[in-house]
Amino acid sequence: MHKIIKMLKAADDVYSMEFEAARIAKAFKPGQFVILRAHEKGERVPFSICNVNRDKGTITIVFRKVGKTTEYMSKLENGQFILDATGPLGQPSQLLNIKSGSSERVLFVSENSAAIRIYAELKYLHDNNVHADALLSFEDENRLMFKEEIEKLSNKTYISFKNGEGEFDGSTDKAVKHILENGNYTLVVCMGSVKMMKEVSAVTKTKGIKTIVSLNVLMLDGTGMCGACRVNVGNEIKFACEDGPEFDGHLVDFDEVMIRQSIYSSVEAKKKYREQHAGTEAAVEKEGC
Template sequence: MHKIVEKRVLAPKVTLHKVFAPEIARARKPGQFVMLRICESGERFPLTIADADPQAGTITIISQEVGKSTALLASLNVGDYILDVAGPLGRPTHIEHFGTAVCVGGGIGIAPLYPIAKALRDCGNRVVSILGARTRELLILEKEMGEVSDEIHICTDDGSHGFKGFVSEKLAQLLAAGASADIVFAIGPVPMMKAVCSVTAEYGVRTVVSLNPIMVDGTGMCGGCRVSIGGETKFVCVDGPEFDGHQVDFDELMQRQRIYREFEERSCKLLSSISNLKQP
């Protein structure tokens, strides 16, 4: 049982929880994740550790309500408990002095990007961040990312904040203008990461992506998170979550991500019906 010690709503349907998990807080590294189970009858699902405080013994997780389990997590408040929090899992991000590191984040992908950008900056890299969301209201962690970036660009689909357009378009604009980029880290929706990799491939820039496919156990036993990397099958939970973006079969990944959509929608409707019945 892991107690929630802080809760904040960052954007519509996006919630930050600080959870007391001292052993994980001491051991975690950027890029790693935890597997959560909200209750005895709940499913296991992964969330990247967005931050940690070893002294306080807490980890920070940021979730977006996209299904039953994330909706249940969002409903938990300070003082409530999460049944299971297992981790840290996955291979940590390889951090070294690359030179100029461009961090591209879209939507909820900004959450796992933050600890990577912070570690890159601490290692002496020049960090250029490109953050995107559909609207200004949906943009998260702008202040925090600004604090660990030497340069930051904001993009919104509707132009309500910053550049009107996609993060991949802003990246292409910067590279075309001669901006330096020794490595790119991209995290966000699969189509976004695919678009970013198309841009960087044209300029020959090494690109690392963090994948978040369907995952059941997080330890390599179920094979649910398998992806094709350079024609080989890899398990995101133990071989990743980070891979060479130019080797990822994004089309296959997008197809696999849709496998359980019908079941997820059914579970969400059932949860909503139960919640409505409980209301006075």
């Protein structure tokens, strides 16, 4: 059991949850994720770890209310509990290879609630004196969230609204193109929808700027057993949960990612997948994936 320390509502359907998980907090490295089961009959769902407090022994996740599990979680309050948490899982971010004081110039690009998902990696670069800016993209001003948290860590924070308000014309990839034309960046880190990551990767590829994308949107069971997060990266088969969730955006087959995402996009789709593979993937069923 993991006690909830702080529940915050960041937007109409976006919530931040800080809860006790001392062992996970101690072992966590930026880029990794956790799998939660909110109650005994709940499904196992992966969430990015946005921040940790090792002194308090807590980790923080952010989620959007989109299904039964997140609907249940959104109603939890401070002092209540979630059943179990497994992690940290996945590979640490490639950014951890950047040495303190490096001349790298990094641009983070996020979309909607992913604005806080960049926090842990941005903090790592900030603490190691590496230049990093951030572009936070939202549907409109009413969806603006986590701006203050990011501004404390980034050298410069850009805000883009898809409805065309602000200094950009509304398209995230066009905003990125404008920023790159006016800044000497060596690396782009992109987190958000598959469509957005694909478009941004296309822009950075033409400019020859290395790009890292996060494919946590594909993960189903988080242990590599179900194969749902299989993806083609540079003509090699990878699994987002074991080999990622971060990959080279110029090598990812985004069309395949979008097809897989649509297959496993709902509780009903996950249930159908499990039923279809009941004979060959009994271990997956046993794990409650």
